[in-house]
Amino acid sequence: MSPHTPIDDVTVVGAGPAGALAALMLARRGLRVRLVDRARFPRPKLCGDTLNPGALASLAPLLDVDTLRPFGLPLAGMRLSGPGGVTVTGRYPAGLTGLSVTRLVLDARLLDVARLAGVMVEDGVVVRGPATGSGVVHGVRIVTASGEREHRSRLVLGCDGRASALARACGLAHTPRSPRRWAFGVYVHGVQGVDPAYGEMHVRDGSYLGIAPVAGGLANVCLVLPRLRAAGAVGRPWEAIRDAVAADVLLRERFADARLASDPVVLGPVAVDVARAGVPGMLLAGDASGFVDPMTGDGLRLAIDGAQLAAAIAIEVLEGRLAADAAASALATARRRAFAAKWRFNRGLRALVDAPSLVRAATLAARAWPGAFEAMVRYAGDARLAA
Numbered sequence: 590m591s592p593h594t595p596i597d598d599v600t601v602v603g604a605g606p607a608g609a610l611a612a613l614m615l616a617r618r619g620l621r622v623r624l625v626d627r628a629r630f631p632r633p634k635l636c637g638d639t640l641n642p643g644a645l646a647s648l649a650p651l652l653d654v655d656t657l658r659p660f661g662l663p664l665a666g667m668r669l670s671g672p673g674g675v676t677v678t679g680r681y682p683a684g685l686t687g688l689s690v691t692r693l694v695l696d697a698r699l700l701d702v703a704r705l706a707g708v709m710v711e712d713g714v715v716v717r718g719p720a721t722g723s724g725v726v727h728g729v730r731i732v733t734a735s736g737e738r739e740h741r742s743r744l745v746l747g748c749d750g751r752a753s754a755l756a757r758a759c760g761l762a763h764t765p766r767s768p769r770r771w772a773f774g775v776y777v778h779g780v781q782g783v784d785p786a787y788g789e790m791h792v793r794d795g796s797y798l799g800i801a802p803v804a805g806g807l808a809n810v811c812l813v814l815p816r817l818r819a820a821g822a823v824g825r826p827w828e829a830i831r832d833a834v835a836a837d838v839l840l841r842e843r844f845a846d847a848r849l850a851s852d853p854v855v856l857g858p859v860a861v862d863v864a865r866a867g868v869p870g871m872l873l874a875g876d877a878s879g880f881v882d883p884m885t886g887d888g889l890r891l892a893i894d895g896a897q898l899a900a901a902i903a904i905e906v907l908e909g910r911l912a913a914d915a916a917a918s919a920l921a922t923a924r925r926r927a928f929a930a931k932w933r934f935n936r937g938l939r940a941l942v943d944a945p946s947l948v949r950a951a952t953l954a955a956r957a958w959p960g961a962f963e964a965m966v967r968y969a970g971d972a973r974l975a976a
C-alpha cells in the first residue's frame with residue numbers, strides 16, 4: 590500500500606471468512622474496499638474445518654457453494670462420546686449435510702471471490718491498531734519496515750479474529766476469567782475408524798477432543814484443555830494430544846498408528862468477551878466481535894452471518910442513512926436478534942463441559958433418548974437455517 594493511497598470507503602482488517610465476505614458484500618455494492626491481512630494466503634488456520642449445514646446455507650447467496658464440494662467431504666451429522674465410553678450419533682435432517690473443508694482451501698476460495706468482486710486484497714500487511722482522532726476511528730495504523738503509517742478510510746471493519754488488535758486497542762475486548770481453555774490442533778494420518786461422513790466430539794472432564802475427516806484420508810484433530818492442564822502442554826502440542834488419547838479407552842487404539850501430517854498449532858485462551866460491536870468509525874465482525882467456544886462447531890456460521898450484518902450496517906452508514914455514532918449499537922441490536930438464542934445454547938454447553946457428572950448423565954440420556962440428541966445436533970448445526 591503506498592503512503593499516497595487515496596482514502597478508501599472501507600478498510601477491512603482480517604481476510605478470514607468474516608473479512609472476505611464483508612468485503613465481498615461491500616464491493617458488490619460498488620464501494621471501494623481494501624482488505625488487508627498479516628498472513629500470506631493461502632494460509633492454514635487452526636479450526637475443526639467443519640462448515641455446518643447452516644453455514645453452507647448462509648454462504649449460498651454469496652457464492653456458489655458447489656465449487657467447494659470437490660475439495661471437501663459431506664458430513665451427515667456428529668458423533669459424541671462422553672466419559673465412560675458412551676457414544677451416540679446425531680444426524681442432520683434428511684437431505685442436509687455439512688461440509689468438511691480445510692481452512693487453507695476455504696479461506697483462499699472466499700478471498701478469490703472477493704477479489705473478483707473488485708476488493709483490493711493486500712496480504713502480508715500487519716495492522717497495529719486503529720488510527721483515531723476526536724474519538725472517531727478514521728483508518729488503521731500499519732506496521733512498516735521503518736515504523737508505522739496511517740491508512741485512511743471512511744470506515745474500518747475489524748475482522749481480525751479472536752485476538753483482534755482493533756477491538757483490544759479500543760478497549761472493547763477482554764479475555765474472561767472463565768473459562769480459560771487452550772486449543773491444540775494438527776492434521777494426522779492413520780487414525781483408525783474415522784467415518785468420512787461424521788464429525789466426532791469426545792467430551793471428557795473439563796476437556797474435549799474433536800476429530801473431523803478431511804479430504805486426502807487425513808483427520809483434523811483438535812484438543813481443548815483447561816488452563817491447568819494446558820499450562821505444561823503449550824510447548825509440546827503433539828505430545829499433549831498423544832497423552833490425552835493414550836489416557837482414553839475409546840481413542841487409544843484408534844491412534845496407535847497415527848502420524849503427524851502437519852505442524853501442530855496451539856492457541857489460547859480461546860474465549861473472548863466483547864463489550865460492544867464497535868466504536869464510531871469502526872465495526873467488528875467474526876471472532877473479533879466475540880468468541881464463545883469451538884465445541885459447537887458453529888463459529889464459521891456466526892462469522893458468515895455476522896459479516897453480513899456488519900456489512901449491511903456499514904452500507905447504511907456509507908450511504909448516509911445511519912449516523913456513524915449510531916452504527917455500533919445498531920449492529921449490536923441486529924446481532925442480538927440473530928444470535929442471542931444460539932449464544933445461550935453455546936454457553937449452556939460450555940458450562941456442561943466443566944461438570945463431568947453432568948456430561949456423563951447427558952451422554953447416558955442421549956443414548957436413552959436419541960431423538961433429543963438428534964435435536965441438539967440439528968440445533969448446534971444450525972440446520973433450521975438450511976431447511
Ligand SMILES: Cc1cc2nc3c(=O)[nH]c(=O)nc-3n(C[C@H](O)[C@H](O)[C@H](O)COP(=O)(O)OP(=O)(O)OC[C@H]3O[C@@H](n4cnc5c(N)ncnc54)[C@H](O)[C@@H]3O)c2cc1C
Nearest residue numbers: 603605606607627637638639716749750875876883888889
Ligand atoms: C480449535 C478450534 C476449532 C474450531 N472448529 C470450528 C469448526 O469446526 N467449525 C466452525 O464453524 N468453527 C470452528 N471454529 C471457529 C472458527 O475457526 C472461527 O469462528 C472462524 O475462524 C472466525 O472467522 P474470522 O474471519 O472471524 O476470523 P479468522 O478466521 O481468525 O481470521 C482472522 C484473520 O485476521 C488476520 N489478522 C489478525 N490480526 C491481524 C492484524 N493485526 N493485522 C492484519 N491481519 C490480522 C489473521 O491473519 C486472520 O487471517 C474453531 C475454532 C477453534 C479455535
